[in-house]
Amino acid sequence: MTCRRLFTGLRASKSISWKQTGSLQKTLASTFEISGTALHSGALSTVKLFPAKAGEGRFFVRERTRIPASIDFVTETTLCTTLCREGTRVRTVEHLLSALEAVGVDNCRIEIVGADEVPILDGSSRKWVEAIEQVGLSVAKDHDGNSTYKMAPYLLEPIHVTKSDSFLVAFPSPKVYITYGINFPQVPVISSQWLSLASMDKSFYAEQIASSRTFCIYEEVERLLVAGLIQGGSAENAIVCSASKGWLNPPLRFDDEPCRHKVLDLVGDLSLFAQAGSQGVPVAHIVAYKGGHSLHTAFVRCLLGLCEKSMEL
Structure with missing residues (x-):
């Protein structure tokens, strides 16, 4: 996986400016x-x-x-x-x-x-x-009873991470924008989905993102169980899709619920950039394609300047 700032070889940490919210x-x-x-x-x-x-x-x-x-x-x-x-x-x-x-x-x-x-x-x-x-x-008050202003990380220049045909790139922006794409050609009912969010405030998240559930492909369930994973998985805590039969436990809460859930995961993983009560999600236009926790967290490491021009995972 490559991890670098676009157009420059400087450390990613120099691409962030912390400002009061x-x-x-x-x-x-x-x-x-x-x-x-x-x-x-x-x-x-x-x-x-x-x-x-x-x-x-x-x-x-x-x-x-x-x-x-x-x-x-x-x-x-x-x-x-x-x-x-x-x-x-x-x-x-x-x-x-x-x-x-x-x-x-x-x-x-x-x-x-x-x-x-x-x-x-x-x-x-x-x-x-x-x-x-x-x-x-x-x-929130500190040990002396004082309050503290919340800080947010503003991106100063583009950063991206890639792995094969998956990528996560962020561009400077005055607000947080998120664009996410997924592609499951082997599962026609999911196929390719894109979601662009022009807002990511508290009410929008609660109404449009929070209720989107994790999803899995039915044909992959047995392999995951043998690997010791998803032992507690069920139709009550995930939406399950078969490549040949489509959704096995409908209805979906949104037509593009799988893509919305990826945004939910992204926000959770980007929150790991937060430091000392600051905002974790960078103020930027974030574009992800075929991402997952590995790609999300690699991007956060780039934000922290834990990689130079490249990083192998």
């Missing part, structure tokens, strides 16, 4: 918890979310180990995004992080009890968004 960092106004089945292990998992102080950012706690929701701790990207620190891991974090980033929970303590996964719920981030909206947000 004009709003103060937020956290949860109260605590809540949600339990459910873990997608890959099939075990029960409970997630407890707590308010956190300004500047702490979003972080997981499992077995007394604190794991920041940061690209520095991403260790695996096969069918989900996994964070790990000192041998303790948390899997399938992308849907929860997507909701927190999109709704504006900048600082949050996330405790995981039971399985080492965030529960898959219905395969979307809708229940997380609803729970956050129910408890509400409050201004």
Whole structure:
């Protein structure tokens, strides 16, 4: 996989300018918890979310180990995004992080009890968004009782990552725009889909992105099960499509639900760029084609300047 800035060989970190958003960092106004089945292990998992102080950012706690929701701790990207620190891991974090980033929970303590996964719920981030909206947000304060302005990363020049015919490219823009394309020629009912979003604010995400569910190809299910994956997968937490029979558990929530879910995953993975309660998604026009967690996280590493002209995955 190549990873570089377009038109230049300078480090990607010099392509970012951090600016105030004009709003103060937020956290949860109260605590809540949600339990459910873990997608890959099939075990029960409970997630407890707590308010956190300004500047702490979003972080997981499992077995007394604190794991920041940061690209520095991403260790695996096969069918989900996994964070790990000192041998303790948390899997399938992308849907929860997507909701927190999109709704504006900048600082949050996330405790995981039971399985080492965030529960898959219905395969979307809708229940997380609803729970956050129910408890509400409050201004985050630091240890001295002071509030902090939220910062956002503005892209100064184009950056991209590629892998075979997949790519993720971002161009400077005054606002966040996302264009995403997928292509499954072996599955006619999905085929090629493109989605362009001229807005990515809190209400748009809640109404148009959060309820889009993860999807899988029926003919690939047995292989994944043998590999020890999706042990908790079912028609209740994913939309399943057969190459020959089409959708096996309709109806879809959107005609282009698979493409919308890719945007949901992208927001969750880009949230790993957030630092000290800042915004993770860069202010840019982001264009992705045939992406996944591996491509998304490689792009975040480019943003952090962890690669020079190229990086092999």
